[in-house]
Amino acid sequence: MNHRPENTPVIVGVGEITHRTKDLEQGIEPIDLMAGALREAERDAGAALLAQLDSLDMVLVRSWPYPDPCGLIERRLGVKPARNVYGPSGGESPVRHIHEAALRIARGESRVAAVTGGESRYTVEAASKAGVTLPWSEREPLQPTPVAAAFLHEVAVAHGMFLPIYLYPLYENASHAAWGQTPREAMAESALLWSRYSEVAATNPYAWLKKTYSPAQIGEATAHNRMIAWPYTKHMVANPLVNMGAAVLMTGLGVARELGIPEERLIYVWGGAQANEPRDILGRDQYARSHAQDLVMETILAQAGGDASAFSMLELYSCFPVVPKMARRTLGLAADARMTSTGGLSFFGAPLNNYMTHAAAGLVRALREDRGKLALLYGQGEFVTKHHALVLASKPPAPDALQEDYSVQSAADARRAPVPPVVAEHAGPATIETFTVIYERDGRPNRAVVVGRTPAGARLMARVDATETATLAQLTSLERSPIGSRGEVSKGPDGLLRWKASA
């Protein structure tokens, strides 16, 4: 894309707020966390930018859904941007908002743009448990059914498989078997990786949990670190119970200079790539990798010159270990590479869709201290579904680096094998394609859910009841992955298929 040099997009200011309190009266609602983060970003830029704001992207708020969030923040800040856009949902969405804002600035359509998000789920949950009504702005009622139920296959919904904590383990178990790891080796890799994420969180002033956890504290199931869904413990899953807001302010190089923002504080948006998996988890060709993630990583690597060591800092999205474990293999990074500058969604905290705005803010601050360097910002959304990566740098890109068309969707789709048909009925033998075991709060298994393949190649979903101890023991063996092993499928009394390991 050829743009005028003065329209080269730059990030000029970032702001973050982490508000950790158990006192409900002190709780801050998401809109005020965002307003505070935007004011902080303006202070960081050192120029009166908010009065000139012409574009505002707000990351979708889950903890307190407002009927008119953009209008509300405009009134809070006394601004009236010509363009304001709210959502849509997705852990990758802040990366997309920053990328799209950069393109609008490059095209000359925007002078000053903001991306912001905020969540107060810690206070909202605490208030709900205490039966307290928070005296905050008007909110929408809770959605009666999970949003994902609308686009997931009815078989998955019937098995209760519509939450991230149950669906990411399907990728974890399939991918580590494909890498030839035993479950014990895979869990050790996750625990070590997460321990390193926690080390970074421990030094991030905005992190929720500022403490280094050892691999054993993360990987071993205990009363304080219960099993959530095999093989993930509570410390291996994102922690959404946080109160956090973040904002990023962007302009063109010409505006930044006009406003006197020092050159050494400007961070450039070089370019990026995006692709998606089919939304329905059962509508995918396999679970051992994500073609969309692969293509995004390969493309971003090529943009950086073909070697991931060009990135002096990275943020590989980390709602569950399998996401950065897959990404680092595609990038060709060593197992001990530092894959976060923020601390990860388990330790820094997971303000639902907005982690990546915090990650961008942290990378901007770090790049200012490390002149001439590149950073990789990779966000992921839904259920290994949406992938978006961006290269940020403390030096200008080549003039044509930022491309209008950053989708690598068709290349990702070209790699897909045929997707097997899903059957709701089957009786007889089948093999395990992937699975998870879902646990009660006291650590006992509630049930397992197996994704299987019939001898004809069709895909099915089948349940293992908690009473099926032999099958559960096979599924949770640390020495041998059950992926590819045989079982018998029959129909249960509730109409859902049942799975039993073959003797």
Ligand SMILES: CC(=O)SCCNC(=O)CCNC(=O)[C@H](O)C(C)(C)COP(=O)(O)OP(=O)(O)OC[C@H]1O[C@@H](n2cnc3c(N)ncnc32)[C@H](O)[C@@H]1OP(=O)(O)O
């Ligand atoms: C694209 C994507 O990003 S997909 C990811 C989407 N996000 C998710 O799926 C979130 C997954 N995580 C969760 O839902 C929750 O963390 C759960 C259900 C696993 C645990 O939540 P709860 O049952 O409320 O936690 P529990 O009652 O065991 O413990 C409460 C305490 O642990 C904390 N806590 C809750 N979850 C976590 C966690 N994952 N890690 C660390 N601490 C946590 C709470 O803040 C609370 O702390 P406090 O005592 O200081 O107030």
